[in-house]
Amino acid sequence: MEERRDTLRRHAQALIAALLSLATGSAAAPKVESALDFTGAEIRAILRHGAWPASWTPDPSNRASGNPEAVEFGERLFFEPRLSPSGKVLCATCHAPFRGWQDSRARALGLVETDRNTPSLFNVRYNRWFGWDGAGDSLWAQSIRPILDPREMGGGQVQAAALVRADPEYACRYEKVFGAPPPASDEALLAGIGKALAAFQETLVAGRAPFDDFRDALEKGDRAAAARYPMAAQRGLRIFVGTGNCASCHFGPNFSNGEFHDTGVPFFVAGGGVDRGRHGGIRKLQANPFNLLGRHNDDKTGKSATKTRHVSLEHRNFGEFKVPSLRNVARTAPYMHNGSLATLADVVRHYSELSPHRVHSDGEILLKPLRLSAGESADLVAFLESLTETASALPPRRPALPCL
Ligand code: HEC
Ligand code: HEC
Known part of the structure; x- marks a missing residue:
């Protein structure tokens, strides 16, 4: 029945298109066959994956969010090897700008190899939870984790705080951002470091992709523009929002519903253990002094902490991992939380x-x-490849002027 209605609608559309081209005499109009006839339901499903870039408001839990001075301070910290006592590992070791802010390895290698794949940092500002297991509830808390992790940077609170206090350039930047010199409390200072790092990462937004031009053309009903999107990508998109059911999890402008699912990727890790996924993540979240329920949350309304307050540990969380964004995914192989799949075809x-x-x-x-x-x-x-940006949307880097 549904199918017959679709066929009828298609015939009607073709007739209207033919009449229109007669009326305007536009013999050179692009061929109608070069865009698939998506149904109304399909078009609605497609439109939900935009517009791009999606709107964004600064993070209320981070008073440095959106502050250009904090972006500059955070950028320096992101490339600072002294945050690791070894002097060998910086954020950019694993989140390399020229590799789509990840490392192209199956599992991250800091001071030693870890159990998980390094996610790209593109579009992290839209995330609701952070890390494959959601152990972070804010971008700034998540940015503190690798500094302290003995396998990644192997640093410490005392040491990171001492670095910012002792380096006049950093102390100056800290004061510019937070309006007071670095505090005596190491924990508060570390929270500030995380907040500056977050402000920088909030600027890492993927540029527009061929899919976005297609989506906007569908919205405007511009068939000529829509027809520029390759047919193979159109057919793939139809599977993505239709029979493939991909869009039930990879949903919205950032292609993620922000939640956790089990997709049948094995969760055994080297040495015979298991990665508990979301189950372990919730425990870590609740034990973290930097979570949104703690005193370093700058949002005094308490609203930003609601999701953390309501999180509850359930058996089904075992083996669940966060739904990753699919923007620029063709540039961030290998895939899945453990890097176990090498290519998009896999x-x-x-x-x-x-x-x-x-x-x-x-x-x-x-x-x-x-x-x-x-x-x-x-x-x-x-289709997945058509989610790759055609031009970078990153702001041009300003010359690095000294703070003092
Ligand atoms: C040794 C490699 C390594 C280093 C160094 C590293 N990261 Fe990561 N990063 C990872 C891995 C692996 C994950 C996934 C962690 C998890 O699931 O628990 C991750 C996750 C993240 C996330 C969450 C992304 C998301 O989509 O949820 C952010 C944000 C992040 N890192 C920022 C940073 C910052 C800031 C630094 C420097 C202070 C840093 N990372 C240093 C490997 C690294
Ligand atoms: C039930 C929710 C769900 C559905 C449905 C789903 N995905 Fe996923 N997807 C996930 C989760 C969760 C992960 C991460 C799994 C892991 O790391 O163990 C993932 C990972 C991926 C990745 C790897 C991304 C990366 O950066 O590692 C790609 C690509 C992907 N999915 C594409 C698809 C496609 C295409 C479909 C439809 C055929 C689909 N997904 C259907 C939840 C889903």
């Missing part, structure tokens, strides 16, 4: 051949083996 094969027995929790309802043909798999990959 990821598509994973969803195509997925074993339902490996997936527990709510993934069970949302994920079924898709059994895609080779052509459909290639289309889905073409």
Whole structure:
């Protein structure tokens, strides 16, 4: 029935298009066949993945959020090897700007190798939770974690605080951002370091991709512009919002619903242990003195802490990981929380051949083996590739002027 209605609608659309081109005499109009006839429901589903860049408001839990002085201070800290006592590991070691703010390794290598893949930092300002397990509830708290992690930077609170106090350039920048010299409390100073790092990372937004131009063309009903989007990507997009059900998790302008799911990626780690995923993340979150319920949250209304207050540990959280954004995904191989899938074709094969027995929790309802043909798999990959920015949206770097 639905199908017949679609066919009728398509015929009607074709007729109107033909009449219009007769009326305007535009013989050179682009061929209608070069854009798929998406149904009204499909178009609505597609439009929900934009517009891009999505709107954003500064983080109320971070009084340095959106402050240009903090961006500059945070950028210096991001490239500062002295935050690690070894002097060898900086944020940019793993989040390399020229590799889409990740490291192209399966699992991150700091002072030693870790169990998880380094996520890209593109669009982190839109995240609700941070880390594959959501152990961070703010960008600034998440930015403190690697400094203290013995496997990553192996630093400490006392040492990081001493660095900012003793370096006149940093002490000056701290005062410019927070309106007072570095405090005596190491913990408060470390929170400030995290907040400046966050302000810098909030500027890392992916540029517009071919998909965005297509989406906006659909919104305006501009078929000529829509037809510029490759057919393979259009067919892949149809699977993405339709039978593939991908958009039920990779949802919205940033292609993530911000939540946690089990997609059947094995959670065993080297040495015989398991990665508990969200289950372990909630425990870490609740024990973290820098979480939004703690005293370093600058939002005095308490509203920003609501999600943290309401989080509760459930059995289904075991083996769940955060739904990653898919923007620029073609530039951030390898994939998944443990870097176990090397290419986008491997990821598509994973969803195509997925074993339902490996997936527990709510993934069970949302994920079924898709059994895609080779052509459909290639289309889905073409769509994922069309989420790659055509030009960088990063602000041009200003000359590094001294603070004093
Ligand atoms: C040794 C490699 C390594 C270093 C160094 C490192 N990171 Fe990461 N980063 C990771 C890994 C791995 C994760 C995922 C962590 C997890 O799931 O618990 C991550 C996650 C993040 C996230 C969360 C992203 C998201 O989408 O949820 C942010 C933000 C971040 N790092 C910022 C930083 C900052 C700021 C620094 C420097 C202070 C830093 N990282 C240093 C490897 C690293
Ligand atoms: C049930 C929710 C859900 C559905 C449905 C889903 N995904 Fe995912 N996706 C996730 C989660 C969660 C991860 C991370 C899993 C992990 O690391 O263990 C992920 C990871 C990915 C990645 C890797 C990204 C990266 O940076 O590592 C790609 C690509 C991807 N999904 C594409 C798709 C496509 C294409 C579909 C549809 C065929 C799809 N997803 C359907 C939840 C989902």
